[in-house]
Each structure stands twice: as structure tokens, then as C-alpha cells.
Amino acid sequence: MSDLDQQITGYDVWHLSLPVTSRRDHGIGSVVGACEIIVLRLTTEDGTQGWGEASPWSVFTGSPEASHAALDRYLRPLVMNRTVAERRAIMADAPYVVAHCTEAKAALETALLDLEGRLTDQPVWQILGGDTPQPIPLSVSIADPNFENDLILLERITADGVGIVKLKTGFREAGFDTMLLDRIRSDFPAFRIRVDFNQGLSPDTAEARVKDVAAFAP
Missing domain, CATH: 3.30.390.10 (Enolase-like, N-terminal domain)
Structure with a gap:
């Protein structure tokens, strides 16, 4: 058997x-x-x-x-x-x-x-028949409503060698999202940034907010 x-x-x-x-x-x-x-x-x-x-x-x-x-x-x-x-x-x-x-x-x-x-x-x-697996870059989500906490996290994952962050957006006003993006871009320029609205946009505001985010080239 x-x-x-x-x-x-x-x-x-x-x-x-x-x-x-x-x-x-x-x-x-x-x-x-x-x-x-x-x-x-x-x-x-x-x-x-x-x-x-x-x-x-x-x-x-x-x-x-x-x-x-x-x-x-x-x-x-x-x-x-x-x-x-x-x-x-x-x-x-x-x-x-x-x-x-x-x-x-x-x-x-x-x-x-x-x-x-x-x-x-x-x-x-x-x-499953796949090829030899390759390393997958780790991404860490930035989603604490108190951004000061996430700044500490960003410092720590920088030291750990993480190169990608995913910014959770859409749960506060548009200015908060652009402030976060601007701060990450200026203080942590090495990070690749992903942006995830998680269904947090309405049809009447989505286009403008996405254009604001696009200006940071995530």
C-alpha cells in the first residue's frame, strides 16, 4: 500500500x-x-x-x-x-x-x-508542479491610526532589511493619506510603497484621491 x-x-x-x-x-x-x-x-x-x-x-x-x-x-x-x-x-x-x-x-x-x-x-x-521557489520580498502594512507608532515600526523594519511597505489608506481624510506618503517618501526614501484603500473610497471621491496618491509614484 x-x-x-x-x-x-x-x-x-x-x-x-x-x-x-x-x-x-x-x-x-x-x-x-x-x-x-x-x-x-x-x-x-x-x-x-x-x-x-x-x-x-x-x-x-x-x-x-x-x-x-x-x-x-x-x-x-x-x-x-x-x-x-x-x-x-x-x-x-x-x-x-x-x-x-x-x-x-x-x-x-x-x-x-x-x-x-x-x-x-x-x-x-x-x-503542485512549480519551479524552484524564489525569495519573496516581505511587505509590512502601515495602518496604525497613530502614525507616531508606525514611525517606530518603520525604523525597526528598516533595520531588519524590509524594503516594501503597504500603506493602508481611506479610513481618514485625504490630507492624512498624503501626509503619510510625504513623510515616508522624505524620511524613508529607500522603501517601495504600496497603497491599499481596502474599499475605503466612494465613487464621487475616488478619482481625486487616487490622483493625489499617484503623485507620490507608489
Whole structure:
């Protein structure tokens, strides 16, 4: 029997709350205090474990409660006692047992891929047929409503060698956004800047605000 013919005999789901050390404001809402994730662990007959994570945000694609229910109630019967080799079939069946809940399905697929990689001693990128992975530059989001806090963060990530920042905009007046861009451009000229309004623009103001931002060549 191939290792991939092992049945999935364990299925555990946790709903976790992770502390947020500093408030993060976005155009569509704020993250403060804690963020919630769902963690899935699949276990095979020989005890091998594969892990997946759903990271939903209710204002985007769904709530953590929905992801937890999808994994715990609807997807569990689809997975239990099937083999790891059935990964593609399991994922093809998933839309027919619960609609939407994309984060939950991503967590399931990640856990199945993790299992397959561990059982075959392959990295997941190789299972998926990809080329040798290249380094991905790290980007850090700037989203504290108190910009003085983010100035401290900018100093720290400069020392850490981070070269890209993503500025969260659209949650305050336009002048605040341009002030942030001007300050980053003048005090931290080495940073590449990305700008993310996160659905924080209205149709009647979007064009003017985007033109203001474009002047900084992000």
C-alpha cells in the first residue's frame, strides 16, 4: 500500500483568538484587540499530521464562525476515512457540501497538501508542479491610526532589511493619506510603497484621491 493510500482517521478543528499588539485601521474597518483564525489538523493511520489555517475577516468573505461550521459540520464527513490520494477528488466534492466558505476550503486543501508532502517527503511547491521557489520580498502594512507608532515600526523594519511597505489608506481624510506618503517618501526614501484603500473610497471621491496618491509614484 502506498503511503498516500492511508485513510484520514483524525480531524480536529480549533477556533482561536490571536492578540493584536497594535490597532490596524483599514478603509473597510479596523482590527483591534484580537483576530480570529480557524486551525485544522488532519491525521492519517500512521499518525502523520497535516495542518491548515483559515484566516477570515467578516467584512470581506466570511466570519470565523462560518469557517468553523463549514469545516466541523459539513466538510468533516467528506474527509473522514478517505485516503490522502483522494485530495483532488475531495476538493472537487467540497463545493457540493457547502457553498462559499472559501477560507475553510483553503484550510482543508492546505492540510491535505501538507499531509501529502509529509508522506512523500516532498515540498508542496513540488507537488503542485512549480519551479524552484524564489525569495519573496516581505511587505509590512502601515495602518496604525497613530502614525507616531508606525514611525517606530518603520525604523525597526528598516533595520531588519524590509524594503516594501503597504500603506493602508481611506479610513481618514485625504490630507492624512498624503501626509503619510510625504513623510515616508522624505524620511524613508529607500522603501517601495504600496497603497491599499481596502474599499475605503466612494465613487464621487475616488478619482481625486487616487490622483493625489499617484503623485507620490507608489
